[in-house]
Amino acid sequence: MAKSVSLVLGSGGARGYAHIGVIEELLESGYEIKSISGSSMGALIGGLYACGKLEAFKKWALELKLFDVAKLLDFSLSGTGIIQGDKVFRVIEEMIGNVLIEDLPIPYTAVATDIIKQKEVWIQKGKLLDAVRASVAIPTALTPKKIGERYLIDGGVLNPLPIAPTISDDTDLTIAVKLNANVSRAYKVSIPKKEREKENGMQTLFFELSQKAETLFAREYKNSYDDMSVFDIMGRTIDAMQNSLEAYKIAGYSPDIIIDIPHNACGFYEFNRTYELIKLGRMIAKESLAENR
Numbered sequence: 440m441a442k443s444v445s446l447v448l449g450s451g452g453a454r455g456y457a458h459i460g461v462i463e464e465l466l467e468s469g470y471e472i473k474s475i476s477g478s479s480m481g482a483l484i485g486g487l488y489a490c491g492k493l494e495a496f497k498k499w500a501l502e503l504k505l506f507d508v509a510k511l512l513d514f515s516l517s518g519t520g521i522i523q524g525d526k527v528f529r530v531i532e533e534m535i536g537n538v539l540i541e542d543l544p545i546p547y548t549a550v551a552t553d554i555i556k557q558k559e560v561w562i563q564k565g566k567l568l569d570a571v572r573a574s575v576a577i578p579t580a581l582t583p584k585k586i587g588e589r590y591l592i593d594g595g596v597l598n599p600l601p602i603a604p605t606i607s608d609d610t611d612l613t614i615a616v617k618l619n620a621n622v623s624r625a626y627k628v629s630i631p632k633k634e635r636e637k638e639n640g641m642q643t644l645f646f647e648l649s650q651k652a653e654t655l656f657a658r659e660y661k662n663s664y665d666d667m668s669v670f671d672i673m674g675r676t677i678d679a680m681q682n683s684l685e686a687y688k689i690a691g692y693s694p695d696i697i698i699d700i701p702h703n704a705c706g707f708y709e710f711n712r713t714y715e716l717i718k719l720g721r722m723i724a725k726e727s728l729a730e731n732r
Contacts, residue, residue, distance in 0.1 A: 455480020
């Protein structure tokens with residue numbers, strides 16, 4: 440009999456693509472996902488799975504080319520975020536439509552942060568698209584999302600690993616996917632030449648755009664302080680804050696299994712590394728599940 444799972448998907452920028460691989464491995468291993476709670480990229484990937492559109496999103500993300508990425512970047516002039524995100528979310532809206540969270544086949548929670556009241560917000564009803572858009576609004580990168588009278592930003596600001604929304608679930612296991620793990624082991628992911636060339640090309644594009652807009656898009660993860668720019672330092676600062684918050688959340692609500700995605704798997708803004716991060720998620724999930732059987 441399949442074990443039922445409450446799945447907690449953490450925040451961590453581009454490393455969130457690993458969630459796709461984790462979900463695929465869980466399903467292939469016979470687990471049944473009965474509820475999802477997510478922050479930031481975890482809310483996006485979890486929401487896409489809950490409404491049955493994760494495979495469509497994966498296909499779209501893997502097929503993106505340089506010109507496609509350039510067209511999706513709508514720079515904001517408001518000063519509240521570098522990217523409005525409207526173009527990207529129009530694509531996502533075409534995938535999921537106007538589905539309501541309360542109509543999803545499994546319970547779903549997107550965690551966001553009320554920037555004015557400085558409070559954690561659990562979004563468990565209303566339009567799925569709005570909930571996801573609020574949860575992924577990375578400070579300074581994406582403009583906040585207004586829902587009602589609240590201005591909401593990235594859920595990872597206050598809760599990068601939202602275990603609490605799942606504690607009342609009637610499931611066999613709670614599995615949390617942490618995207619900021621301090622893991623000493625180096626994982627080797629085999630990447631086809633075509634995918635590697637596409638990643639490198641996109642990294643060049645992101646770098647050029649970031650220079651023009653004075654923004655903080657994908658940069659290679661730097662380990663030497665002398666090699667870091669202000670953008671690298673900002674990404675590392677976010678990682679450090681989230682790692683500390685995750686430890687606090689895990690101490691309060693301990694999951695049955697933690698799947699650790701290394702914080703140095705890629706930089707916070709390296710959204711050009713879709714293929715290898717999905718593969719990495721599958722690889723680490725497979726190992727973690729085997730160790731906990």
